[in-house]
Amino acid sequence: MSAQRETTTKRSAGAEMGFSAAAPGAALGPCSGQDSTSSIRGVVPPASMQSFERYLTVWVFLCIVAGIGLGRLFPTAFQAVGGLEVARINLPVAALIWLMIFPMLLKVDFAVLHRVTAHWKGIGVTLFVNWGVKPFSMALLGWLFIGYLFRPWLPAEQISSYIAGLILLAAAPCTAMVFVWSHLTRGEPNFTLTQVALNDVIMVVAFAPIVGLLLGLSAITVPWDTLLLSVALYIVAPLAAAWLVRRAILRHVHGEARLVRTIKVLHPVSLVALLATLVLLFGFQGKQIVRQPLVILLLAVPILIQVFFNSGLAYFLNRALRSPHCVAGPSALIGASNFFELAVATAIALFGFESGAALATVVGVLIEVPVMLAVARLVNRSRAWYERKPGILTYAECCPASGIPSGG
Numbered sequence: 001m002s003a004q005r006e007t008t009t010k011r012s013a014g015a016e017m018g019f020s021a022a023a024p025g026a027a028l029g030p031c032s033g034q035d036s037t038s039s040i041r042g043v044v045p046p047a048s049m050q051s052f053e054r055y056l057t058v059w060v061f062l063c064i065v066a067g068i069g070l071g072r073l074f075p076t077a078f079q080a081v082g083g084l085e086v087a088r089i090n091l092p093v094a095a096l097i098w099l100m101i102f103p104m105l106l107k108v109d110f111a112v113l114h115r116v117t118a119h120w121k122g123i124g125v126t127l128f129v130n131w132g133v134k135p136f137s138m139a140l141l142g143w144l145f146i147g148y149l150f151r152p153w154l155p156a157e158q159i160s161s162y163i164a165g166l167i168l169l170a171a172a173p174c175t176a177m178v179f180v181w182s183h184l185t186r187g188e189p190n191f192t193l194t195q196v197a198l199n200d201v202i203m204v205v206a207f208a209p210i211v212g213l214l215l216g217l218s219a220i221t222v223p224w225d226t227l228l229l230s231v232a233l234y235i236v237a238p239l240a241a242a243w244l245v246r247r248a249i250l251r252h253v254h255g256e257a258r259l260v261r262t263i264k265v266l267h268p269v270s271l272v273a274l275l276a277t278l279v280l281l282f283g284f285q286g287k288q289i290v291r292q293p294l295v296i297l298l299l300a301v302p303i304l305i306q307v308f309f310n311s312g313l314a315y316f317l318n319r320a321l322r323s324p325h326c327v328a329g330p331s332a333l334i335g336a337s338n339f340f341e342l343a344v345a346t347a348i349a350l351f352g353f354e355s356g357a358a359l360a361t362v363v364g365v366l367i368e369v370p371v372m373l374a375v376a377r378l379v380n381r382s383r384a385w386y387e388r389k390p391g392i393l394t395y396a397e398c399c400p401a402s403g404i405p406s407g408g
Helices: 002-016 047-051 053-073 075-082 091-105 110-115 120-149 156-170 178-184 189-217 224-250 255-291 294-320 325-336 340-351 356-381 383-387
Strands: 019-021 040-042
Touching: 053 075, 053 255, 053 356, 075 255, 091 224, 091 255, 091 340, 110 189, 120 156, 120 189, 120 294, 120 325, 156 189, 156 294, 156 340, 156 356, 178 189, 178 325, 178 356, 189 224, 189 325, 224 255, 224 340, 255 340, 255 356, 294 325, 294 356, 325 356, 325 383, 340 356, 356 383
Parallel strands: none
Antiparallel strands: 019 040
């Protein structure tokens, strides 16, 4: 019975990612590291990417316009929303963040953690970039660009807050969009599932210490009580709740189908919550943005540099270690991705709606999708070069049962 449930879980995980399970007994390539019953075949991109995520930058821009307009028309209402706090946690934002994060975390299958050794090189590279390079490189870029090069064009009282927002943005890797990036780079799905589950476990214990260390090095006062409360509220609690709900759903006879339906139903709620949060943020930030639109462009510079730097570092390290391209591709994008929902929520909790930190995290949301799509395009176009290195399996050798065309 447990074996049947495990197979069910694996199939549902593939469906959630926009992958469909291969028929039992189908041949597997060396890169999968799995038995034939857990093979996953890439087929079509998730419909949500076609309808929403691809144009996330457009939606964010519309939220900027709507938020600024509504903030100027109804300032009293926005102030009332901003005042609904308990222990410095804004209750409406907390509810919206939960609505954003929970459907995404339902996709995470912690049962795949036993597969961590199947692609240990790719896992190791991604963990190194995610936790050993990205937060610190972003802090360095923030100090260099925001604290020094761009200082004359930025409001002096917000410099430290902008740097804090950049640190929060890079302190944890993405959970939700990772599945989309993996598909776009024809990634090995079992690697992606394992990497996401492992990152979420590490996030529980590593997020607060990394943020506290880097904020302290930046001479920014760290309200540890609020930071730890944010970790409990926005990481530990939703992870535990999603795990319990996922287990309860999968206990049913048709559990995998129910799980896919549940995620499909909740997905629009997650997107609406994201947009509503952005409208609130820009409602509070509107006056500052209208006065200084250059701020957004300047904040985007270090974010752009760190995305290309970290994705390139992960990609080249994987090639040096001869990981297959179907591992290196998602590794590069996971290595560069940012958990912007968590960053936005924590920035609001620590520094407030009207802070430069909150604005910096929102700039990350604004440029996330177009930049990551550009990185995915570069990864795909360089596959032939990547696989020319001796000892690297070609895509056809690695995933012969994938059914994915071998072109570009």
